Amino acid sequence: MIFESVTKKNNCNQNLFPASNTIMVEKDDIVLIKKILAGDINAFTDIVNRYKRKGFNLAYRICRNRENSEEILQDVFLNIYLNLDKFKFSGKFSTWFYRIVYNQSISYIRKTKNLDYSIFEPDGSIDSIDEEKSIVDKLTNSESVIYLEQALGELIPEDNALLHLYYYDGRKIPEISVITRLSESVIKIRLFRARKKLLTILKRLLNKEFIEFYG
Amino acid sequence: MDKTEKILKQLFKSAPLPELNADFTSSVVEETRLLYKPKVVAYKPLINPFVLWIVLMIPALIIITLIIGGKTVNIEFPNFLTKLEFIDSIKLFSNNYLIIAYSLLILLWFYIDFKLINYKNVKKL
Numbered sequence: 001m002i003f004e005s006v007t008k009k010n011n012c013n014q015n016l017f018p019a020s021n022t023i024m025v026e027k028d029d030i031v032l033i034k035k036i037l038a039g040d041i042n043a044f045t046d047i048v049n050r051y052k053r054k055g056f057n058l059a060y061r062i063c064r065n066r067e068n069s070e071e072i073l074q075d076v077f078l079n080i081y082l083n084l085d086k087f088k089f090s091g092k093f094s095t096w097f098y099r100i101v102y103n104q105s106i107s108y109i110r111k112t113k114n115l116d117y118s119i120f121e122p123d124g125s126i127d128s129i130d131e132e133k134s135i136v137d138k139l140t141n142s143e144s145v146i147y148l149e150q151a152l153g154e155l156i157p158e159d160n161a162l163l164h165l166y167y168y169d170g171r172k173i174p175e176i177s178v179i180t181r182l183s184e185s186v187i188k189i190r191l192f193r194a195r196k197k198l199l200t201i202l203k204r205l206l207n208k209e210f211i212e213f214y215g
Numbered sequence: 216m217d218k219t220e221k222i223l224k225q226l227f228k229s230a231p232l233p234e235l236n237a238d239f240t241s242s243v244v245e246e247t248r249l250l251y252k253p254k255v256v257a258y259k260p261l262i263n264p265f266v267l268w269i270v271l272m273i274p275a276l277i278i279i280t281l282i283i284g285g286k287t288v289n290i291e292f293p294n295f296l297t298k299l300e301f302i303d304s305i306k307l308f309s310n311n312y313l314i315i316a317y318s319l320l321i322l323l324w325f326y327i328d329f330k331l332i333n334y335k336n337v338k339k340l
Contacts, residue, residue: 041248044244044247045240048239048240048244049240052239052243057232060232066233073235074242074243074246077247078246082250145226145230148226148230149231163223163227167220168227168228170224195219
């Protein structure tokens with residue numbers, strides 16, 4: 001399976017010394033921020049290189065447009081540069097960064113699109129655990145990756161962001177709570193619902209594929 | 216972690232996401248450079264300028280009064296002032312000495328004030 005091999009490779013790189021690695025990154029971030037505050041613009045280049053990909057992925061999941069996501073990210077970095085003196089060293093820089101990306105992307109979506117949330121309600125929800133299991137089994141096929149993007153496009157941007165932060169970035173619920181400013185219980189409920197919606201849409205897409213393939 | 220969670224994690228991680236422009240970093244840094252203004256260390260006086268002015272003006276007024284009183288006009292000093300020894304000694308000096316002494320006092324004041332500026336509060340960006 002394509003994605004399994006990719007994931008294994010990623011996990012190998014990430015899980016060598018995960019805890020110490022995170023602490024190192026945080027320390028490096030603080031050193032870089034102090035340098036930027038002292039007027040070193042080269043340190044800012046390092047911060048951009050370190051966080052551009054993560055920020056872009058989150059912005060893209062919310063906006064679902066490459067150009068707009070890039071524009072948002074550019075504004076995010078400029079805002080960070082101008083307001084870096086407001087950063088509290090007691091927290092993690094990555095959380096602060098994600099919060100700015102999240103807020104800017106959501107406000108961009110709200111400004112540009114008049115979202116009708118009713119259109120995001122999928123038909124035919126999954127009711128039983130067995131049904132969920134059968135969908136999950138189908139998802140192990142390499143082709144299901146293609147349908148994920150399509151399914152995410154049918155979810156609301158906030159749910160997309162939550163799913164991305166939780167499943168893609170592996171952020172913990174308390175951290176997502178800081179990023180989104182939602183309570184932990186609300187996040188748990190929304191994640192549960194978003195996951196259910198996602199699986200429902202995937203079920204529909206996979207069934208459609210099955211019907212198209214076998215007539 | 217249940218199977219669904221695991222599969223979804225794998226699915227999310229393997230889903231392709233578009234690439235950023237290759238020159239993204241350089242364009243952001245370039246734009247930031249345009250925003251960047253050389254740091255100007257603002258002079259933050261240790262003492263409120265108004266207070267400083269008052270404090271400087273008090274000895275100035277006393278000295279001016281003494282010069283006038285000692286040199287040109289015979290001012291009757293109040294008893295408590297004439298009793299002090301330093302008044303008599305000041306009267307003996309010429310105007311120039313007093314002006315130099317006063318200038319030195321002001322310079323010393325500014326030197327102390329500059330030395331003790333709290334640079335921590337000066338914004339770096």
